[in-house]
Amino acid sequence: MSIDYKKELEKASKRMILVHDPDLLIRLMIRMIVQKVRVTHCSILLHDRVQDSYILTVSGGRTGLKVPEGFTRMDLDNPLVRFFRETKNKSLLNNEVLVYEEAKKLTNLIADSELKDLLSKVLYQMDLFETTTCIPSYFRDELMGILLLGNKNTGAKFDMDELSFFIALSQDVAMNIRNAQLIQELKNELDNKQSLFINTTKAMAAAIEAKDRYTHGHTSRVTTYALEIAKKLEQKNKKVTDKKFLGDIQIASLLHDIGKIGVPESILNKEGLLDPEERKKINEHPMIGVNILQPIHELETVLMGVKYHHERFDGNGYPEGLKGDKIPLIAAIISVADSFDAMTSDRPYRKGFAREKAIDIIKQESGKQFDPYIVEIFLETVAENKI
Amino acid sequence: MSIDYKKELEKASKRMILVHDPDLLIRLMIRMIVQKVRVTHCSILLHDRVQDSYILTVSGGRTGLKVPEGFTRMDLDNPLVRFFRETKNKSLLNNEVLVYEEAKKLTNLIADSELKDLLSKVLYQMDLFETTTCIPSYFRDELMGILLLGNKNTGAKFDMDELSFFIALSQDVAMNIRNAQLIQELKNELDNKQSLFINTTKAMAAAIEAKDRYTHGHTSRVTTYALEIAKKLEQKNKKVTDKKFLGDIQIASLLHDIGKIGVPESILNKEGLLDPEERKKINEHPMIGVNILQPIHELETVLMGVKYHHERFDGNGYPEGLKGDKIPLIAAIISVADSFDAMTSDRPYRKGFAREKAIDIIKQESGKQFDPYIVEIFLETVAENKI
The missing domain is CATH 3.30.450.40 (GAF domain)
Structure with a gap:
């Protein structure tokens, strides 16, 4: 033949x-x-x-x-x-x-x-x-x-x-x-650059967080929780996410409190209750974060997470009092992750809630503080022991 | 045919x-x-x-x-x-x-x-x-x-x-x-990732710098000066540089004062002279910077710049009192760029020196505070109006 x-x-x-x-x-x-x-x-x-x-x-x-x-x-x-x-x-x-x-x-x-x-x-x-x-x-x-x-x-x-x-x-x-x-070399270089970017952002965010003596390890935990919620969401409903979604969530979570760098240490570390003036100053941190990151146009979506992570589903949050689905998805996710960690972490002046109590509160606040759809997703990740 | x-x-x-x-x-x-x-x-x-x-x-x-x-x-x-x-x-x-x-x-x-x-x-x-x-x-x-x-x-x-x-x-x-x-798509992605990394680092470094009300725009100017010195050095003496050299200098300059995040605001912003205890606290900023960035192993060279940018050629600097060519090149370059900017910038309590006076001081300090070879390169960039 x-x-x-x-x-x-x-x-x-x-x-x-x-x-x-x-x-x-x-x-x-x-x-x-x-x-x-x-x-x-x-x-x-x-x-x-x-x-x-x-x-x-x-x-x-x-x-x-x-x-x-x-x-x-x-x-x-x-x-x-x-x-x-x-x-x-x-x-x-x-x-x-x-x-x-x-x-x-x-x-x-x-x-x-x-x-x-x-x-x-x-x-x-x-x-x-x-x-x-x-x-x-x-x-x-x-x-x-x-x-x-x-x-x-x-x-x-x-x-x-x-x-x-x-x-x-x-x-x-x-x-x-x-x-x-x-092609392989370029891909490797790209991976290295991505991990350099993430690691540097992580290190700087942790350094900034360290200024607030109440929140040790907060950023890293919020990032973990937000990523779990986001993965579950992506798995259930491809329509609402794009291919940058998980990457954006990670960066936004790492940077969500970056604006605290602009809040005086005396306020961040004050023992006892804050007066209204001090509270106002603390509440500026999302907008300070936005000002810091605004020039970086690749972070457009990330910025939505930083800016709106203290909005509430019922419209009583800050900085803009956005309501319901006007709140960007990325911010709604970080909001749940952020609150869950705040409730379950110890603070110098109080012990953290038990996990179950924090989960109950999040359920109760569904439709009030939190987006009900995200709460639903959060509860599924909890049921699967991912959070 | x-x-x-x-x-x-x-x-x-x-x-x-x-x-x-x-x-x-x-x-x-x-x-x-x-x-x-x-x-x-x-x-x-x-x-x-x-x-x-x-x-x-x-x-x-x-x-x-x-x-x-x-x-x-x-x-x-x-x-x-x-x-x-x-x-x-x-x-x-x-x-x-x-x-x-x-x-x-x-x-x-x-x-x-x-x-x-x-x-x-x-x-x-x-x-x-x-x-x-x-x-x-x-x-x-x-x-x-x-x-x-x-x-x-x-x-x-x-x-x-x-x-x-x-x-x-x-x-x-x-x-x-x-x-x-x-291949083109990968190269573009790599460029985008690099600029995202640089821009995010810049934004965060600027935010941290803003805590020190005396040093507005300092980081960005030091980065410009250090890059000019490094380019001139690379042009004259390929042997002492590698292909990552300019990239490392840029990141190290952006991050050289990152450790100031760990110095209390009350010291950074104190009016009048610092007492020895406060001075000691300020002088910790290179080592605080190192602690922040240490986990990122891609930044090994960069770290040398952050750690040793306050060393002096005569061995009287900090944190380790390294002498002469024991001081890494990247740190010797940032040291000159950093001092030149510190001398020529206005501070709330004094006006900056004239450019010529600052240049004279750098000449005088050649072999004392500064590496003579780097001073030589610096003077060339000055002569060519690049600094």
Whole structure:
């Protein structure tokens, strides 16, 4: 049965370009070679950019071929690696492919004793791996990998069609791997940047919170509770959320009390009751928070949480006295999470309520202080022991 | 002169996969078609993911062919777009290609009046664009674009070899564009995340700074000065910096006084001289800053700037009394920037020094308070009016 290599290659390329996982790409390629061309075994030495060495990543085909111990990672001084990294050696080869029999002839013809020595070592390694053919792939001048092929099942030599198929395939793979690596690197960088952003915000929010000696750990607990309510909401009702929803809730919860930085310490830490003037000052904290974060336009939704987390469903909250569904969802969620933590935490002048009592109060305040729909969701998370 | 299309295609693919700019990819493809196959003109309708419509992105070849006004953006109800988005229509075509003459025959054979009507409109559009052949490209089932070809210069029809070349090329381009878009989207996301991080840090640092009524705008000015010194240093001496250097300097400058959040307002805002106890409390701010940021391990270098920005070159600074080159570079830079701003800013109880006087003092303190090498760099930025 003859194979249309051009077609196979096109099909392979298309499949590969959709895959953004280097390991999977290599497995695909090796499987294809073993199946289509019927090779006893096939493996690939792949460049590891982090450690600048080459790893025998996957090997497929006939079971039982063992990779000699200690040979799974090859340094830059490994003969095979050295031979193919030295681009001037390309001129010694037909189509950049190193075939065992030809290489053997070559060693007898070469005058340069150093190169002769290197080639002998390469042949020794090919013996070790039972490799008849090495096919390097380059990205620009960088050696990305070497494909190591065993024998054909029939014992015949590879013909020109098969060799060009391997070359094209391995070139395709090298470039796709390069793309996949780039995409992976960008994704990692993005994850790191996100966690840097969250962690810095957390640290600064905690530092600001520390000014208020009554509220140790409050921000972090409110964030946990609000996230649980939000996840449950998203699970039940996709319509009301967007893909930034959980991220926004997290940031808004971390920042909900940021405006306390603008309230004098003497008021924040006052023992005993606050007078109306002091109470007014404390109630300014949502608007102070808004003023701090206003310039950051990516935080538009977050700002709604900071601004309105002290609004009440019945319209008796602050700063604007918004009512019912005029209160943004993000603020309604933080409001429940915030109150639950305030009730259940100890304060220097009183012990926190028992969990059950706080839950009862939240139920009673459904439709008064709190949005009934959010209370419902909150109670479900409580029932599932998530809060 | 006959062309080896397979070779051309391989060359094109290799070139394209290295390009991560969708516009450039399309220009490359169109140039190749016009040059190699000698087509009168050639354009491509490309999917715009943001607006979910199709744009006639580039058109090459014979000059003088005008795109009719109002036809450069095509909505989803455009006949060409509708025809190719409806994947069941593929079965009507040979190799998914729509050739004008064949489509004309087809309209006479089709019974379905709706489809007949659509195809007539498609033909009308092909007339309008002087298009003989339409070649769609898909990513999975999504229509990425349509390649619109004019006549061959010779007037002859495209043969099978040429058509398969176009199909493969346009498929390659579609997939490469998809990759390029993905990479571009990730890069944009990364930029957005970085600016969100910087802006949030700035906003919070400014809010914390506002607690100290003597230092309005200080953080932002110190950041500007430190960045100028760092850029000059990087320009003169690559060896001492790494690629994160400017980013680290920016964050460290923004955060250098973050520890003031832990100093009581009564001390920060005290009028008149501080007593030794109060001075000691103020001098704790670098270590308070370190405690706040310590958990964020990505900020390791930044932390050195926060911790040691009050060290002196002669070893008489705080918190550790580090001396000379034991003081991290990032801290030595912030130290100069910080002092320069402190000297040149007005305070409620005194006017700031003139710029020249502050510069003189920094010169005098070279080797005492400040690292002489950094003073040298600072003076260069001053000479170039960058500070």
